[in-house]
Amino acid sequence: MKYFKKLLGEHIYLSPVSEQDAEKYTEWMNDFETTDYIGQSTQIYTVEKETRFLDKCSEDKNEVTLGIVNLKTDKLIGNCGLKDINIIGRTATLGIFIGEKAERSKGYGAEAIKLLLDFGFNYLNLHEIKLDVYEFNKRAIKCYEKVGFKEYGRRRECVYINGKYYDMISMDILKEEFKESYIKNKNI
Secondary structure (H helix, E strand, O other), rough: OOOOOOOOOOEEEEEEHHHHHHHHHHHHHHHHHHHHHHHOOOOOOOOOHHHHHHHHHHHOOOEEEEEEOOOOOEEEEEEEEEEEEEOOOEEEEEEEEEEOOHHHHOOHHHHHHHHHHHHHHHHOOOOOOEEEEEOOOOOHHHHHHHHHHHHHHHHEEEEEEEEEEEEEEEEEEHHHHHOOOOOOOOOO
């Protein structure tokens, strides 16, 4: 599969999603080690369902969905994006997952988030980017805090996963809190 370097970083790049990757996404979305952390474990995914989803991603004007690709190997390792883009309020919601287990805890998620924040704030002219994370996802919370997200709210015991209730933590970052430039292939 050929990927396109839309947002180029140090170790990864973000590429438009392709329905040709539907089988890989189906594998990830039927794995509890991935879906428990993104709230999708109750869903059953088929290649056809993922193909439709990936096709829809390229058409949705209020969403930017990109594959995370390892720069050295050109291998798809995950997915990230901005959804619910509100051009009047200048807000969006960030989502991310690293589907390839061997590629987790290597800093690729943080790098992908920095690329998305740079794009969201400096190209889409967003003011606030938010996300929700489950309280048990300590690795993600640490990553989000590292790139500048701050907790602004919590819904208590609102998520039920594998027989237990968990809190949902809401975090955000504002444009003025994001100072760095991460996209390496910017022209100006």
